[in-house]
Amino acid sequence: MRLLLVEDELEIQAFLRNSLEEAGYQVDVAGDARQAEEFATGASYDILIVDLGLPDRDGIALILSLREKGVTAPVLILSARRSVDDRVLGLEQGGDDYLTKPFALAELLARLRNLLRRNHPAAGELTRLRVQDLELDLLRREATRGGQVLQLTPQEFVLLEYLCRNAGRVVTRSMILDKVWGMRIQPDTNVVDVHIYRLRGKVDTKGQQPLIRTLRGVGYVLKDR
Numbered sequence: 692m693r694l695l696l697v698e699d700e701l702e703i704q705a706f707l708r709n710s711l712e713e714a715g716y717q718v719d720v721a722g723d724a725r726q727a728e729e730f731a732t733g734a735s736y737d738i739l740i741v742d743l744g745l746p747d748r749d750g751i752a753l754i755l756s757l758r759e760k761g762v763t764a765p766v767l768i769l770s771a772r773r774s775v776d777d778r779v780l781g782l783e784q785g786g787d788d789y790l791t792k793p794f795a796l797a798e799l800l801a802r803l804r805n806l807l808r809r810n811h812p813a814a815g816e817l818t819r820l821r822v823q824d825l826e827l828d829l830l831r832r833e834a835t836r837g838g839q840v841l842q843l844t845p846q847e848f849v850l851l852e853y854l855c856r857n858a859g860r861v862v863t864r865s866m867i868l869d870k871v872w873g874m875r876i877q878p879d880t881n882v883v884d885v886h887i888y889r890l891r892g893k894v895d896t897k898g899q900q901p902l903i904r905t906l907r908g909v910g911y912v913l914k915d916r
């Protein structure tokens with residue numbers, strides 16, 4: 692999959708390029724709207740990530756102009772602007788999805804997959820994950836256990852998705868930090884333990900066989916049998 696990343700902050704640019712390449716994307720990077728327009732109209736991309744705060748032009752104006760020029764690839768807007776108005780405007784003006792900074796890498800990757808799947812329905816990638824009686828609907832971002840909906844925060848969903856994708860395997864704290872929180876968190880925080888604790892309170896309720904196991908000093912494993 693060919694991806695155009697339009698982002699002017701060098702640190703985020705480098706982080707995203709590495710992470711996206713690791714996830715299998717072929718990535719081109721543009722640091723401003725002018726360059727982005729040149730790239731996007733000169734080549735065919737499967738998907739675009741566009742930061743709204745660009746040095747030469749607003750990202751929304753860029754997206755509008757690309758749409759006028761016939762660029763139809765889905766656009767994921769990345770922005771520090773969190774207000775509902777900004778999001779609605781972004782989506783009305785030709786963006787296909789909107790993610791606010793700071794974001795979790797796993798969530799960014801999940802949203803890219805969703806956008807691509809919408810555009811290439813034949814891609815046939817999994818939209819559901821199932822581990823024992825736990826089921827995750829990746830499109831609706833909904834988790835159930837034994838048919839009961841779990842009230843998870845978006846972050847908890849991403850964490851549970853990561854555990855499910857690695858069911859039966861041990862994942863360490865640093866793997867979770869890296870994949871779920873991306874670059875946002877200092878590794879010495881106990882954010883993983885806190886979130887696992889809360890997630891366990893929702894997934895492994897009384898009377899159910901516990902699925903999330905702690906291996907002390909090592910990490911966690913989601914039991915697959």
Ligand code: CA
Nearest residue numbers: 699742744745
């Ligand atoms: Ca920016």
